[in-house]
Amino acid sequence: MDHYPSILVTEEMIIEAKKLISSVKVHRTIASQIDTLTGILGEFAFAQFFYGDWRQHRVGINKGQVDFGNIEIKTSAFPFRESLNLLVREDYAYKRKPAFYVQIILDVESSKVNDIKPGTRAILCGFATSTEVDAAPLRDFGSKFGGQGGYLCHFIEVTRLQSMELLLKKKDMVNY
DSSP, X not given: OTTSOEEEOOHHHHHHHHXXXXXXXXXXXXXXXXXHHHHHHHHHXXXXXXXXXGGGOOTTTSTTSOTBTTEEEEEEEEOOOTTOEEEXXXXXXXXXXXXXXXXXXXXXXXXXXSSOOTTOEEEEXXXXXXXXXXXXXXXXXXXXXXXXXXSOEEEEEGGGSBOHHHHHHTGGGOOO
């Protein structure tokens, strides 16, 4: 686990993220009560890692678009383990083709948490290309509320993702 870069989520990030929830919330199948908060914090963590400043996020500007030019951030709140996966909904992968998908895990104490606390580690697990995601198998991962999720996701285990250091080397390929 030490080879994955991580960003600590700060209280300031959480306060800002909560202010943005109502302007970016997407009304689709909800997998947990903190989906939108989790996604916003993932974008903040990526901006901190990639640009050195979490305030360089595009939350609110990018609604309905890829998160950072040609990089889509996928974030989940789970206790971190390497058997977790980059998940991309089948319908999303069909409609959009960002160059890169980045998986971030907010390392929480339980998959049933209803809030994110300051000091939570945002682990940047790695990335996959759109081509790799399209070739990945599909599965319904269900809902944190129990039962089927009602949609299929392409999935790639985090251990099979390309490293974040490699993505930094491709920075000139990012059209922010």
